[in-house]
Amino acid sequence: MSRPGAAAAELRAALGDTNLLCDAGDLASYAADGRGARGTPAMVARPASTAEVAETLRIAFAHGLSVVPQGAATGLVAAGIAGDGEEQLLLSLDRLNAAPQIDAANRTAEVEAGVLLSTLNAAAEPHGLGFPIDLGADPSIGGMIAANTGGARFLRYGDVRRNLLGLELVTAESEPRTLTLGAPVWKDNSGLALKHLAVGSSGALGIVTRASLALSRLPAARISALISLLRAEAALPLLERMEAQFDTLLTAFEGISQAAIAAALGHVPRLRNPFPDGAPPYAVLVELSGGRCVAAEWLQERLTDILAPMLEDGVITDAAFDDGGDLWAIRHAVPEGLRASGKVMACDICLRRGDMMAFRAEMIARLTKSEPRLKLHDFGHIGDGGMHFNMVWPESSGAFDPDAAEAARAMILRAVTQEYGGSFSAEHGVGPANARWYAEFTSPEIRTLAGKVQDLLAPMPLGRVDFGMPQTRNAE
Amino acid sequence: MSRPGAAAAELRAALGDTNLLCDAGDLASYAADGRGARGTPAMVARPASTAEVAETLRIAFAHGLSVVPQGAATGLVAAGIAGDGEEQLLLSLDRLNAAPQIDAANRTAEVEAGVLLSTLNAAAEPHGLGFPIDLGADPSIGGMIAANTGGARFLRYGDVRRNLLGLELVTAESEPRTLTLGAPVWKDNSGLALKHLAVGSSGALGIVTRASLALSRLPAARISALISLLRAEAALPLLERMEAQFDTLLTAFEGISQAAIAAALGHVPRLRNPFPDGAPPYAVLVELSGGRCVAAEWLQERLTDILAPMLEDGVITDAAFDDGGDLWAIRHAVPEGLRASGKVMACDICLRRGDMMAFRAEMIARLTKSEPRLKLHDFGHIGDGGMHFNMVWPESSGAFDPDAAEAARAMILRAVTQEYGGSFSAEHGVGPANARWYAEFTSPEIRTLAGKVQDLLAPMPLGRVDFGMPQTRNAE
Known part of the structure; x- marks a missing residue:
């Protein structure tokens, strides 16, 4: 049986009065995620350190509460919001946000889980570095780990898993333990890959409180092209030619259907349509970038080598170029365009x-x-087979x-x-x-098997997903 | 109590007479690994399919034998050879070697565990693709997964984990199960990352029987330079300049100490020393490569832009260039040079x-x-912090x-x-x-925790490593 009242008193004592929220108005701002799924917890705890995260879990579990960790609430699968009508404590990581420590020589960062991607990138930028996962929202690092975020530059930089060297994990046990898994070094095969279990776990295997992340060089030159194709089927041959020509200088290869680009252009007034003939039958957004050895003009010339014959053949009907964000703005406006067009089934x-x-x-x-x-x-990261269908x-x-x-x-x-x-x-x-x-x-x-692994790390009720068979967990 | 005689009879019936080796002469060729560690098993089983692997495990465990999986026996930590004086069945995967299936459009390969890296690369090469993990030996794919091989081009391509999309795993249970974890697609976050547990596990968490691997484009141009530095300390500033200039076109950055390069040049007669003044105080081998948009001469010119001022400053004392394998041959001969110089402590x-x-x-x-x-x-992959010290x-x-x-x-x-x-x-x-x-x-x-995870996937005695605390496993 849960005892939220008793838990609240203990949590106030542990975290300070102002870091346990029970008021309906305060709770409301923690109640929705990036896709608008909603759920109001019994209360919100805001620990400011790993030790306070562990203590919050201990108190909550002792009083029969389940716990849902939340980062910046930008997720799209409701993993970081409480379920309505349940005795759930929402554990917000928004106060675990100490300034990221950048190790420029190692190209790594030590980051607390509540730090936003934009904050990390602002700290890395003076060193010519960045965390290369690109996406529309501004998530927390902990949330990115829980979702194993991929995004639009996966083709070049991979997902969070690939750029994660180590993490600190607080286990969901009645006496929570704090485990340091991995280290801020690039190569490490000194044990089982336990840290990978937490990546993409929807926050249900433990609470990640800090991470060692690999950073990438910021590109010295970058160009984009939005290419109008006569038929969607031409996208794959174009991808193959682009990969043969550019290999890792190709950093994004996005596809946008006619319906999707028309929705964006039609509903988002700030966008400018580069195509005078209206929305293309199928559009591909490509991005090229590299180090100081390549200049934007050089990239543009090499790209023209590929596109010119396809333009002559009529496979490509038009192409627009830029080295800024106008073309990416069209791509990033697609979800907004879809929402304005009706009810979206993703x-x-x-x-x-x-x-x-x-x-x-x-x-x-x-x-x-x-x-x-x-x-x-449909639209999406077709360079890596990913489609938002x-x-x-x-x-x-x-x-x-x-x-x-x-x-x-x-x-x-x-x-x-x-x-x-x-x-x-x-x-x-x-x-x-x-x-x-x-x-x-x-x-x-x-x-x-997944349920047993979840039970090992998180025998107490944490998160919103049970990876096991029904009724095998927390049956007491 | 183990009953090798009874096990042998059943294994012969399951695998065919010729695929169970018990003769001392036959066993000898399975008895040593890449570093010369030796151990002779009671017998060697050579299953030819996933079902036969599972049946081999079932029979061996039923008769009290422990099982050690072996790939191409090129590992360096004795994980794939039997321990002397124990009742161990060595399970060789050398017959799981069907021709790799290349999906060129997806840049992936479906590969059985016993296939050699060279065989996979020969199958991928006509498509302009390759499995990009580079190392001196010719391991099996299963062994590479068990070791999570890194190698000399980690800087650009990462380790096996990064290039592994899915695998088939036979669990070490008394009734072994065959699990398919992951899929031949690039982005997948549809469950816990169980497949990653097997990667780098020294073969102790289950037997990988097949894998879906990501392939990379073969470079259209490639150049190498062996650079003589006045002091080892100059290597890191050079690395930073190289990364800023080339970003992902830099595919290797290897360091070789004076003692190591002198050992290679002194003991391996086929090598040619490009430095007339003898072994450099510290040498760095760099490799640049890229798609069709870059030519070898272009790479060479961009590299000269970086090296010329450092040559003028005297930080770099000399540099040799090639677009073939002569400079890499020096690097790859270092272990041989060391062995010829005395007893090696790695x-x-x-x-x-x-x-x-x-x-x-x-x-x-x-x-x-x-x-x-x-x-x-010392020598090694200093671009990624890895050193063979x-x-x-x-x-x-x-x-x-x-x-x-x-x-x-x-x-x-x-x-x-x-x-x-x-x-x-x-x-x-x-x-x-x-x-x-x-x-x-x-x-x-x-x-x-690691021991409990190992017990979940492999409660029966598999492999040579116990990741748990002493005496917590297989105590019966």
Whole structure:
């Protein structure tokens, strides 16, 4: 039985009066995530140190509360917000935000979990360095680890896992332990890879309180091009030519469907459409960058070598270039454009790259037949096989029918996993939002093993995802 | 109690007569690893499929045998060879060697565990692709996963973990299960990162039978330079300038001490010394490579931009260039040169990059004082902080004193871990060879947790390393 009142008194004593929030007004600002999922906890604790995180967990568990860690609440799968109607303590990491320590010679940073990505990058920038994971939001480092954020420059820089050297983890046990896993060195094979269990765990295996991160050089030159293709199918041959020409100088290769780019251009007034003929049938945004040995003009010339023959052939119908952010602004405005176009049904999938366009054509055909009220507005990181295979239910389709929309999403995700061997969650993690799909697409054997691993690190109720089979955890 | 005779009969029935080796002559060729550690198993089983691997484990465990998996036996920590005097079945994966399946559009390969790196690269080469982990030996893919091989191009391509998308794992249970963890897609966050537990586990958490690997483009142009530095301390400023100039076009940055390069040049007659003045005080081997947009001459000119002022300043005393393998041959001959110079005491360490040269100077001072009979011959992947901090006991130091040499190694490794926060095993893994150091440098809390994780996946006796506390496993 939970005793939130007694827990509150102890937490106030441990953290200070002002760092335990119980007032409805205070709680409201911790109640929603990046996709608008909502849940109000019984209270919010704001520890300021690893020791206070451990003490918060100890007190909460002793009083029968479950705990949900929260970073900057920019996640998209509801992993960092409390579930309504439950006795949950939300543990915000927003006060674990000491200034990042940059080791320029080692190209690493020591960072507390509540530090925002923008804060880390501001600290690294004077050294010519940055944490290279690029995404639309400004998450906390702890949240990025919990989600294993990928983003638009994965092709060059990888995900959080690849750039994580070590972390400090507080375990969800009745007497929480603080483990230091890994070290701020680039190569280390001196034991089991326990730190990797916490990466992409939706915050359910322990609370990451600090991390040693690998930094990358900031590029000395960077150019972008938004390329209009006659047909989506031309994207993959273009990708192959770009990789052969540029190898690691290619830092992004994004795809945007006609519906998605039209939604952005039509609903986000600050954008300028570089294409006089309207939204292209399919658009690809590429980015090239490199060290001081390359200049923007040089990159531009090498890019023209690739694009010119495809323009002549009519495969490419137009291309716009810049070395700033105007073209990226179009790409980043796509989610906003979709939201303005109707009710969005998101599918964060990953496929073998060679399957993407065949999958897309097949799903358009199936959707047209089974649920024509939903309109595909796909876009995403097609250079790495990642697609935001999002559908929009516009007002013109009549009243939103949630069951019909969910059935369409299920059709897409089943095809991804069962027919194409892809992933139903490429970069957002599991979280409550994907728990249904995790259960449907993960074998009982793997769920059983995952549940046992979760029980080892986090026998007490932490986070919003149970990776095991139903009713195997916390049954007491 | 073990019953090898009964096990042998069942294994012969399961695998075929010729695939269970019990004859001393047959066993001998499976008895040594890359560093010459030796151990003769009771028998060698050679299953040819995942199902046969599982059946081999089931039979062996039912008869009380422990099992040691072996790839190409090129490891350096004795993880893949049997322990003498024990009832061990060596499970060789050399027949799990179906032709690799290359998915060129996805830049991935499906590979069985017994396939050699050279075989994979030969299959990928016609597609302009390769598995980018570079090292002196020709290991099996399963062995590379068990060791999480790093190598000389880590700076650009990372380790095996970074290039591993999925794997098939047979668990060491009395009824072994076959788990498929991950998928051949680049982005996947649809569950706990269980596959990562097997990577770098010295083969003790299960037997990897196949893997989905990410491939990289083969470079269109590649140049190398062997640079003679007046002082080792100049290597780090050079590294920083090289990274700022080339970013990811810098694919290797290797350091070789005067003693190490002199040993290679002095003992390996096929090498040609590019430096007329003898072995440089400290040498750095750099490699630059890129896609079709860069030509070798262009790389050479950009490199000269960096080196010329340092040559004028006298920081660099000489530099040799090539676009082939002559300079790399010198680097790869260093281990052979060391072995020819005396008894080698190897330390596979990793430090923060900024610490490397201070550490080196300090250790030379301590070694000169405490054990002058040992001579430091360090070399390694200093671009990523990895150093083969190897010492040689030459004949001129008199009879080899193993206790004195071990004491010197302990002094080095204690300084690495306890004073500098580095790793005592950067890229070779734990294995029996490093078990002593794992026990000394890993906290009881982490060993306890690691032991429980090992027990979850491998409750039966598999491999040569116990990651837990003593006597917690297989006590029955």
